[in-house]
Amino acid sequence: MATIDCYLGKVFHGDALKLLRTMPGESVDTVIADPMYGTSKNCRFDWGLDPALGDPARHWQYHEPIYQECRRVLKPGRPLAWAQGAKYCQHFHRWFGGHRLWSLTRFRLKGKKATGHTWIVQTREQRPIEFPHRDSLVIYGSLGPLRKFHPCIKTVEEMSFLIESLTRPGEIILDCFCGLGATLVAAHTLGRLWICCDLSRDYCRIAMRRLKQVTETASLPEGH
DSSP states (O other): OOOOOGGTTTTEEEEEEHHHHHHHOOOOOEEOOOOOOOOTTTTTTTEEEEETTHHHHHHHHHHHHHHHHHHHHHTTEEEEEEEOOOGGGGGGHHOOOEEEEEEEEEEESSOOEEEEEEEEETTOOOOBBBSSSSOOOEEEOOGGGGGGGGGSOOOOOHHHHHHHOOOOTTEEEEESSSSSSSSHHHHTTOOEEEEEESHHHHHHHHHHHHHHHHHHHSSOOOOO
C-alpha cells in the first residue's frame, strides 16, 4: 500500500476516481474540490463537454463516487469543501447530508460587478461546519489571459480564504479537480502541503507553470 507521502506536491493528470482509489484511507486533512457544475447544457472543457449536460441525475451519477472517495481519504472529523452550482440546491441535502452553505462574494478590483460562489462545507462525517467569523468578500485582481483557458475559474484569493478558514500550516489539502491550479498556488503560499489532480492535461500544465512562477518570484532577492 502506497503511503500518502508519495502523492504530496504532485499534480496528477487523469480521472479523479482512479487516483482516489489508489490513496490510503484517512490520510488527508482537508478536501477542497471544485467539480464540474453540470448546470449548463453546453459547458465545454478542453477535453470535451461536461458529461451532465444540465441534468442533475447525470451530474450526481458522475460525481457521487468521487465525493465518497474524498470522504474515505479524509481523516476523521476533518473538513470537506465542495463547490456546487446553486441551480441544484434542492438536491443538496439528499446528495451531501448535513452541511452549511458558504457563499463567497467575489469582487474584481477596477471593474465588473460582484459575483458569488457557493460551497458545501461539512466534516467527513457530514456534520455542518459554520461559516467563519470574517468577511465573505473576496477581492481579486485581473485574471488576465487565464480567462480564455477555463469556463469557471476559481481565484487564488478565494481558495486562500477557504484554506485559511479550514486548515492549519503543514496540513495536507487534496483538490481532485484542480483546474488552473489556484488551490495549489494558495496552499504553497500559505505553507500547506497539497495533492492535485485534473482530467485536463493542459490544465495540469498551466497549474504547474503557475506554481513555478510563484516559487521563482519568492526566491528572488529583495529589490528584484
